[in-house]
Amino acid sequence: MERAAVLIKRLPKFIGVNLLGTVVDTAVLWVFSHYVFKGYIGEYIISPIISFECAVLSNYIFSYFGVWKDRSQRHNAKAFARKYVMYNLSSSAVFLLKMGLLLLLELAFGWDVVICNLVALSISGLINFALGEWVIFREERA
Numbered sequence: 001m002e003r004a005a006v007l008i009k010r011l012p013k014f015i016g017v018n019l020l021g022t023v024v025d026t027a028v029l030w031v032f033s034h035y036v037f038k039g040y041i042g043e044y045i046i047s048p049i050i051s052f053e054c055a056v057l058s059n060y061i062f063s064y065f066g067v068w069k070d071r072s073q074r075h076n077a078k079a080f081a082r083k084y085v086m087y088n089l090s091s092s093a094v095f096l097l098k099m100g101l102l103l104l105l106e107l108a109f110g111w112d113v114v115i116c117n118l119v120a121l122s123i124s125g126l127i128n129f130a131l132g133e134w135v136i137f138r139e140e141r142a
Contacts (some may be wrong), residue, residue, distance in 0.1 A: 004043075007133070008062050008067045009142060010067060010068075010133070011072040011129065013023075013066060013067045014063070014067050014129050014132065017059055017062040017063055017066060017129070018059060018121075018125050020058060020059075020062065021055040021056075021058050021062075022055070022118070022121055024049070024051075024054050024055045024058045025051045025052060025054065025055035025117070025121065026114060026117065026118065027051075028047075028050060028051035028054045028055070029047050029048055029050075029051035029113065029114060029117060030114060032046070032047035032050055032051065032114055032134075033047040033048075033114075037092055043113055044103065044113055046103070046105065047113070048102065048113070048117060048131070052091075052095050054086070056088055056091045056092075058082060059079075059091075059128075060083075060084055060087045060091075061087070063087070063132060063137070064080065064083065064137075067132070067137075068132065068133075068136075068137035070073075071137040071138070071140070072135055074135065083136060083137070086117065086135075086136050087132075087136050090128070090131045090135060093122070093130065094128050094131070095119060097123075097124055097127070098117075098120040098123075098124040099120075099126070101116075101120035101123060102117055102119075102120040103115045103116075105120065
């Protein structure tokens with residue numbers, strides 16, 4: 001029961017962090033897809049990759065020092081960097097899923113890239129929470 005209470009308490013923090021990441025992702029995507037790149041590859045491939053990396057960095061910093069701060073016991077550069085590599089790899093795997101969903105939604109419904117991205121982010125966010133909780137920031141046994 002205590003474990004469930006911890007998850008229930010952690011989830012709103014995660015959602016808040018990811019809402020901020022979504023704002024970062026969406027703003028960067030909008031700027032790059034509307035002002036920097038033209039054409040399908042630029043708008044639907046390159047722009048989402050750039051916006052994703054910006055959001056990953058934002059989400060990681062707030063997750064490390066906020067959501068899972070109780071599990072980031074060794075606050076040093078080496079531990080921070082090691083966990084960031086793991087976080088980025090897991091986020092990248094989920095990103096591939098998100099990109100598949102984004103492209104599928106665009107193909108199926110013809111929605112704007114920003115709308116496709118928001119829907120895909122909602123689905124992939126649940127997967128990222130599970131990875132953060134049980135893989136990246138799992139409890140370290142003493």
